[in-house]
Amino acid sequence: MHTVDLNCDIGESFGAYAMGLDARVIPLASSVNVACGMHAGDPLVMERTVALAAEASVAVGAHPGYPDLQGFGRRDMALSPREVRAFTLYQIGALAAFCQAQGVALRHVKPHGQLYNRAARDRACADAIADAVRSFDSKLVLVGLAGGQLIEAGRAAGLRTASEFFADRNYTQHGTLVPRTQPNAVLTDETAAAKRVVQAVREGWVESVEGARVPVAADTICTHGDNEHALAFVRLLRQELSAAGVEVRPL
Template sequence: MASIDLNSDLGESFGAWRLGDDEAMLTVVTSANIACGFHAGDPTTLLTTCRAAAQRTVRIGAQVGYHDLAGFGRRFVDVAPADLTADVIYQIGALDGLAQAGGSAVGYVKPHGALYNTIVHHREQARAVVAAVVAYDPTLPVLGLPGSAFLAEAEAAGLRTVTEAFADRAYTPTGELVSRRTPGAVLSDPEAVAARVLRMVERSEVEAVDGTILTVHPESVCVHGDSPAAVAMAERIRERLEAAGVDLAPFV
């Protein structure tokens, strides 16, 4: 039986500002990429989200990003490698403490937003993020885009790499994510998204914006928690996969 991990970005509310439905999403996904306070998430929100994930045996990942609350971590920051390494160590450690207090622990690391996209090609920043994970806990897997500098550097450093695909994001013909500034970059039709994910899992294919058929071999599929109809998409994905005999479980 085929198996796939379904992950989502959670813990991104801040103070009185609410984003997404974490409680509902945690009943569907198998892994939660929880914010670490740099791009989103206040301590109370993060602790609450960690506790809820632990109660549902959902694996917790540290979603590390640029120090950019105002921009939600979606703006490039030209940070020095040593500073970026320290920033990432700080974020993993902070979330790990909250996760342990909530009855779990950080089980993997996934960069967020602009950092995720930057280290597809920015080798220096990719090395800085890898150095942080190695320094904190070299047994932690990292999630990233197939073919990225980040996964190449992580593999060279001996880290477990996990290839990721995106349920609700459009792809360029070269296998990268279409910029959110481009119309159509974010998908929101639950039925279409679920069919797309099933094709990824069963046929190892995804269609790019120009019709190019890309080959993908994801171990984990992401549904963004702040996307339109996020919970409905995640629920429909799970329904379609399970109906096709696909097991949903955290990557091993």
């Protein structure tokens, strides 16, 4: 039987500003990536999000990003590898404290936004993140873009890795995500997107925007649930996976 993890980025509220539908999306996922206060989130949000995940028996992971609240971690920053390692380690430790306080296991680490994108192509950045994860806990799973440098860095560091596939994003012939600045970056046909996820899990390939067949690994699927429309898509995705004989379970 094929298996796959469904992950979702959550815990992105900050102070008086509420983002996402965390209480409703968490039970639909098998693992969640919790913002650690740098690109989004704050201590109270982190504590509440871990509690919600524990209540739903969903696996918890750290979602470290660039120190860029105003830009939501989506702007590149010229951090040195030493800085990347330190910021990553700092954020993992912060979330781990809330997990420990609530008796919840921290299972994985998935970088956020532009840090994730940079680590997919920049080996020095990827090595810095992998070293931070290994230094904190070598049993943690490192999540990165399928075929990217972060997966290679994690393996070189002796970590267990999980290759990620994006349910609603288009791919280039090089196996990278089409930049959000381009009009065809996001898939709009949800039924076709769900069937493409099943294909990636069961057959290991995706069709690029250029029409090429690109091999991909899909250990975990990135989903979003920040509005009613997105929640409906996650439900559809689970239905399609189940119908295809694919079991959804945590990493």
